[in-house]
Amino acid sequence: MKSLRKVITLDEFIFQNEKDFPFATGELSGLLRDIGFAAKIVNREVNKAGLVDILGTTGINNTTGDEVKKLDMFANEQFISALQVSGECCGMASEENDDFVPITTEDSRNAKYVVTLDPLDGSSNIDVNVAIGTIFSIYRRQSFFGPCRLEDFLQRGSRQVAAGYIIYGSSTMMVYTTGNGVNGFTLDPSIGEFCLSHPNIKSPEKGKIYSVNQGNFLKFEQPVKEYITYCQSEDKLSNRPYSLRYIGSLVGDIHRNLMYGGIFMYPATRSAMQGKLRLLYECFPMAFIVEQSGGKAIDGTRRILDIDPIELHQRSPVFMGSNDMVDKVEEYMKSTMKVTQPTVAAVTA
Numbered sequence: 001m002k003s004l005r006k007v008i009t010l011d012e013f014i015f016q017n018e019k020d021f022p023f024a025t026g027e028l029s030g031l032l033r034d035i036g037f038a039a040k041i042v043n044r045e046v047n048k049a050g051l052v053d054i055l056g057t058t059g060i061n062n063t064t065g066d067e068v069k070k071l072d073m074f075a076n077e078q079f080i081s082a083l084q085v086s087g088e089c090c091g092m093a094s095e096e097n098d099d100f101v102p103i104t105t106e107d108s109r110n111a112k113y114v115v116t117l118d119p120l121d122g123s124s125n126i127d128v129n130v131a132i133g134t135i136f137s138i139y140r141r142q143s144f145f146g147p148c149r150l151e152d153f154l155q156r157g158s159r160q161v162a163a164g165y166i167i168y169g170s171s172t173m174m175v176y177t178t179g180n181g182v183n184g185f186t187l188d189p190s191i192g193e194f195c196l197s198h199p200n201i202k203s204p205e206k207g208k209i210y211s212v213n214q215g216n217f218l219k220f221e222q223p224v225k226e227y228i229t230y231c232q233s234e235d236k237l238s239n240r241p242y243s244l245r246y247i248g249s250l251v252g253d254i255h256r257n258l259m260y261g262g263i264f265m266y267p268a269t270r271s272a273m274q275g276k277l278r279l280l281y282e283c284f285p286m287a288f289i290v291e292q293s294g295g296k297a298i299d300g301t302r303r304i305l306d307i308d309p310i311e312l313h314q315r316s317p318v319f320m321g322s323n324d325m326v327d328k329v330e331e332y333m334k335s336t337m338k339v340t341q342p343t344v345a346a347v348t349a
């Protein structure tokens with residue numbers, strides 16, 4: 001007879017794990033459940049994207065200049081309203097909004113947490129059925145009470161209490177961490193529940209995939225070019241050349257590399273010295289997940305999670321994934337810096 005395994009739903013898992021945190025009051029659990037619920041609604045609309053008149057652009061540009069698609073706005077509104085009624089969160093900052101949104105209702109204004117959010121990342125892929133995703137981070141507020149303030153959002157990545165993503169792909173998954181490993185849940189559409197499918201995700205130590213927009217090659221800094229050339233060159237011992245895989249959808253690229261091992265890079269270019277990706281909405285949460293799965297995330301020379309943000313929509317170059325690959329690119333970045341930085345003797349001569 002086929003052995004039966006108990007299905008653990010996201011809600012059950014969150015509840016079980018709450019008991020492992022001493023003094024847990026259930027607020028963080030409530031918040032994670034609310035995010036999971038909003039994700040199901042967004043998933044329903046993403047699945048219908050080809051059918052209803054929700055596709056196409058609004059013609060409006062978001063804060064960082066990208067064209068906003070209708071589905072982005074729907075996802076943004078959906079997550080904002082889920083958080084507004086949650087009662088566990090005093091404000092949120094979204095990639096789609098210029099400024100943070102305080103929640104000032106009686107229930108929420110003194111709540112402990114703030115959330116940062118990229119409601120629908122990779123939106124240029126919506127029209128062509130490629131995986132897209134939602135990315136979120138949760139922080140404990142810095143201010144003590146009353147409406148949240150900017151300082152509540154401008155915290156370094158290492159202060160995240162939880163982070164996760166939802167991937168709307170061939171199946172829909174929610175992957176998250178509360179700093180105690182990474183777990184993945186697949187949405188079973190027949191029962192409408194996220195079920196634990198990938199417990200304790202560990203990214204392979206050694207990767208074989210590099211993910212980068214290679215069209216920008218000529219615009220990259222020299223050490224990045226050299227690292228890419230290293231990935232392409234033959235070496236039996238280290239299993240090179242590595243395979244290039246790039247969807248252009250951060251959640252999809254990171255999720256695949258988490259499963260198979262690899263490095264994701266969005267380096268600085270001549271025209272975008274800070275790269276493209278946003279520190280708060282994309283780099284911090286993904287770096288937290290990657291580190292919690294055993295990997296590493298840097299901006300070239302610094303640990304991503306140690307960067308102190310100075311503005312909500314700040315961007316950062318990013319290199320993250322399997323340890324051995326990130327170590328290698330860091331070696332290239334640091335060795336070139338040593339060569340190009342003038343020594344004290346040279347300066348004083």
Ligand code: AHM
Nearest residue numbers: 066121122123124213248249250251
């Ligand atoms: P978005 O937030 O406007 O959707 O842009 C972010 C996306 C990421 O998902 C992806 O990693 C990156 O942009 C791809 O950029 P490019 O097309 O320049 O390679």
Ligand code: MG
Nearest residue numbers: 095118121122
């Ligand atoms: Mg984005």
